[in-house]
Amino acid sequence: MATDVRRPSSRRARRLRRAGPISRARSRIGALPRALILILIVGALQALAWNVALPAFQGPDEDAHFAYVQYLAETGKLPSPSVGDSPVSTEEHDALTYLNLFSLRGVLAARPAWSSADLRYWQQIEKTLPPGAAANGAGANPIAKDPPLYYAIMSIPYRMFASLPLLKRIFVLRLFNALCFLATIALVWTIAGDLFGGTQWKQVVAAGAVALEPQLAFMSAVINADNLLIALTTATLLAALRLVMRGPSVGRVLTMCLLAAAAALTHGRGLVNVPVAVTALVVAWIRFRPGVRQVAGQLAVMAGTLGGAASLYLLFGTPGGGGAAYGGQVGALNSGPPFNFRQFLSSIYQFYFPRLPGMRPRLGPAYGYRQVFIETFFGAFGWLEVTFKPRVYAVLEVASAIGIVGLYTAFVTRFRSIRRQWPAVIVMLSLLVTNIVFLHYVSYRALLGNGGTNPLIVGRYLLPMISLFGLAIAFTVGSLPRRLGPPVAAVVLAAGVLLSLTGIGITAVRFYA
Amino acid sequence: MRRRALRASFTLPALSAALALTLILAGALVFFLPYLTRLRPALAGVPAPAPLVSIAEFTVPPGRAACMSTVAIDADASLVEFSLKPGPHAKAGGPPVEVTLSAPGYHASTTVPGGYPGGLATMPITPPRQSVIGSVCFRNVGHSSVVLEGSNEPRTISRSSLVVAGNPVVGDVALTFGERRETSLLAQAGEVFGHISNLTEGLLPVWLIWVIAALAAFAIPMGIVAAFYVALRDLPSGDGVTA
Numbered sequence: 156m157a158t159d160v161r162r163p164s165s166r167r168a169r170r171l172r173r174a175g176p177i178s179r180a181r182s183r184i185g186a187l188p189r190a191l192i193l194i195l196i197v198g199a200l201q202a203l204a205w206n207v208a209l210p211a212f213q214g215p216d217e218d219a220h221f222a223y224v225q226y227l228a229e230t231g232k233l234p235s236p237s238v239g240d241s242p243v244s245t246e247e248h249d250a251l252t253y254l255n256l257f258s259l260r261g262v263l264a265a266r267p268a269w270s271s272a273d274l275r276y277w278q279q280i281e282k283t284l285p286p287g288a289a290a291n292g293a294g295a296n297p298i299a300k301d302p303p304l305y306y307a308i309m310s311i312p313y314r315m316f317a318s319l320p321l322l323k324r325i326f327v328l329r330l331f332n333a334l335c336f337l338a339t340i341a342l343v344w345t346i347a348g349d350l351f352g353g354t355q356w357k358q359v360v361a362a363g364a365v366a367l368e369p370q371l372a373f374m375s376a377v378i379n380a381d382n383l384l385i386a387l388t389t390a391t392l393l394a395a396l397r398l399v400m401r402g403p404s405v406g407r408v409l410t411m412c413l414l415a416a417a418a419a420l421t422h423g424r425g426l427v428n429v430p431v432a433v434t435a436l437v438v439a440w441i442r443f444r445p446g447v448r449q450v451a452g453q454l455a456v457m458a459g460t461l462g463g464a465a466s467l468y469l470l471f472g473t474p475g476g477g478g479a480a481y482g483g484q485v486g487a488l489n490s491g492p493p494f495n496f497r498q499f500l501s502s503i504y505q506f507y508f509p510r511l512p513g514m515r516p517r518l519g520p521a522y523g524y525r526q527v528f529i530e531t532f533f534g535a536f537g538w539l540e541v542t543f544k545p546r547v548y549a550v551l552e553v554a555s556a557i558g559i560v561g562l563y564t565a566f567v568t569r570f571r572s573i574r575r576q577w578p579a580v581i582v583m584l585s586l587l588v589t590n591i592v593f594l595h596y597v598s599y600r601a602l603l604g605n606g607g608t609n610p611l612i613v614g615r616y617l618l619p620m621i622s623l624f625g626l627a628i629a630f631t632v633g634s635l636p637r638r639l640g641p642p643v644a645a646v647v648l649a650a651g652v653l654l655s656l657t658g659i660g661i662t663a664v665r666f667y668a
Numbered sequence: 669m670r671r672r673a674l675r676a677s678f679t680l681p682a683l684s685a686a687l688a689l690t691l692i693l694a695g696a697l698v699f700f701l702p703y704l705t706r707l708r709p710a711l712a713g714v715p716a717p718a719p720l721v722s723i724a725e726f727t728v729p730p731g732r733a734a735c736m737s738t739v740a741i742d743a744d745a746s747l748v749e750f751s752l753k754p755g756p757h758a759k760a761g762g763p764p765v766e767v768t769l770s771a772p773g774y775h776a777s778t779t780v781p782g783g784y785p786g787g788l789a790t791m792p793i794t795p796p797r798q799s800v801i802g803s804v805c806f807r808n809v810g811h812s813s814v815v816l817e818g819s820n821e822p823r824t825i826s827r828s829s830l831v832v833a834g835n836p837v838v839g840d841v842a843l844t845f846g847e848r849r850e851t852s853l854l855a856q857a858g859e860v861f862g863h864i865s866n867l868t869e870g871l872l873p874v875w876l877i878w879v880i881a882a883l884a885a886f887a888i889p890m891g892i893v894a895a896f897y898v899a900l901r902d903l904p905s906g907d908g909v910t911a
Contacts, residue, residue, distance in 0.1 A: 197895070265717035272798070667864055
């Protein structure tokens with residue numbers, strides 16, 4: 156029986172070895188579950204549709220992120236976060252100005268220069284740009300505080316398509332960017348497969364909920380380091396889960412640490428992956444009780460990987476080399492007024508719940524759960540100016556509340572089976588808690604520093620945890636009675652489709668009609 | 669035999685997929701169709717948007733003009749919209765203002781009659797045969813000054829440069845072009861796709877944008893429902909998939 160099972164696969168492996176790369180790729184794609192292929196097609200179509208609906212530079216900070224990619228790709232150097240003649244190149248500056256793309260950012264009444272006369276006018280300007288017009292955006296670029304990994308990766312397609320006119324180049328770069336979105340969907344599918352024992356319809360619900368999350372799909376069409384951060388955080392979670400479920404080996408520890416380090420080299424918010432990796436390793440040791448030599452080896456792998464990545468970054472990944480980590484953001488964030496732990500806890504409480512009698516008002520504007528977890532998590536597009544109708548957010552808030560109650564109920568009713576999976580639960584909780592505490596800390600420190608004007612955090616900062624969103628929905632729906640689960644999942648997926656198409660539609664109308 | 673076939677078609681996978689499809693279809697009919705078919709005023713371009721926070725005022729003395737250059741005037745621009753109000757010493761409302769649009773091979777003008785209290789002026793114009801880049805001048809043909817409203821906020825300044833009474837000024841008169849007819853988004857789709865195509869420098873021709881839009885509208889829902897159905901159908905029996 157075992158031979159029968161192995162024979163076709165070894166025959167297939169021999170066939171694969173003999174086949175050319177295209178046939179090999181086709182064969183590998185053919186081996187993917189059909190449901191996953193369909194969801195990836197849906198994801199790819201969404202990314203393409205968002206790319207079409209969103210004019211250049213109209214995603215959050217896209218002008219600055221593109222300027223970073225362009226400067227790195229054109230010169231091989233990192234832009235400066237603090238000094239320089241221009242934060243963007245002459246080419247980008249002229250496109251922002253002459254196509255009215257600068258005044259379009261965040262201004263609902265504005266429209267881009269969209270006529271064929273505008274196009275001819277812009278093409279004339281492009282022809283007269285001096286040599287080096289694409290390579291002079293040395294700074295000061297505020298996004299240059301970010302570590303360089305995403306920008307270094309994006310400079311590869313940039314170089315490949317450097318000869319294209321600017322607007323075409325941006326469109327193509329966004330397509331490459333969308334690969335992070337597709338990777339995230341596939342990773343969530345894989346995690347769901349590991350956790351739900353290969354029950355495919357639950358995998359469809361988890362990966363489908365992620366694919367249809369409008370804010371995530373929107374971000375796939377924006378040149379922004381968040382896309383890689385989301386994919387890497389999801390990949391780190393998968394690696395951490397495999398570590399605690401299958402046992403700690405050097406290979407697994409190395410994979411997880413490399414992914415966590417890559418996330419930290421993508422964005423400062425990627426640092427939350429480090430405590431997740433540490434938690435996973437400790438949990439794996441508790442569960443599998445390896446020998447002292449193995450523990451020492453794995454510890455050395457972790458320290459070596461994370462320490463090596465940090466050293467490489469500090470030596471070569473900061474402008475000029477040897478600069479402060481994250482452009483000095485860590486120091487700046489912690490250098491303001493003194494940290495008040497009680498005020499911090501009170502600010503977190505008031506973020507989610509109404510103020511209790513005797514409590515001091517929360518620092519900053521009226522900004523909390525609804526704005527971050529509902530409005531800007533489910534959908535605030537463009538530069539936050541394109542939104543659903545208020546009643547859509549109201550429905551989403553109620554649906555989320557029902558979902559949280561459902562998740563809690565499922566957790567309680569299935570506590571015994573969950574207890575058996577405690578290592579995976581702890582790893583997922585560590586991602587949730589470290590992310591949320593980190594965001595609250597950053598927001599609180601920012602409010603202390605800026606006099607309470609800008610809470611800094613928005614819903615897209617939750618997207619690195621998007622896997623937990625999909626998994627929570629799949630777990631909750633999958634815990635329903637057998638005949639109820641699939642119909643409820645159908646309702647969730649249908650709502651996701653409607654929300655997703657609405658987001659694309661209202662964005663296209665806002666910019667082009 | 670017939671009963672068995674009927675029973676097979678009412679399995680949980682089929683029913684769940686049908687439910688998802690029905691909800692999507694119902695949602696599209698209830699929410700999307702009215703949104704796409706409702707008649708609404710159509711924009712033909714916004715050379716300079718209104719400010720976000722504070723209105724900038726550009727005072728034009730009698731006999732002088734404020735001119736904006738590098739303004740795109742589209743072939744469907746049949747209305748021009750801007751805000752104006754009488755100057756501080758006007759006694760009987762604002763003075764008449766002549767609006768002139770000109771570009772190589774194109775000239776059009778319209779006049780705002782005097783005596784207005786101030787506010788948004790929406791004036792008819794003759795559109796060019798094809799979209800052109802030209803200038804728009806507001807000439808005060810009355811005896812008291814007129815104030816044109818606009819923006820000098822860095823966030824909302826457009827590419828057009830403004831000259832008031834012969835002097836270059838930082839800012840823009842807030843200016844919008846519209847169409848006289850009301851139209852639905854569905855009827856406007858070709859025009860919208862043309863705008864998109866222009867902003868990809870022709871990388872996506874209009875026909876390809878039609879294809880992408882159709883794919884997004886049909887393949888996204890169908891793809892998700894198909895994935896869900898396939899996953900449910902492939903479950904072994906006993907996993908709760910038969911109703």
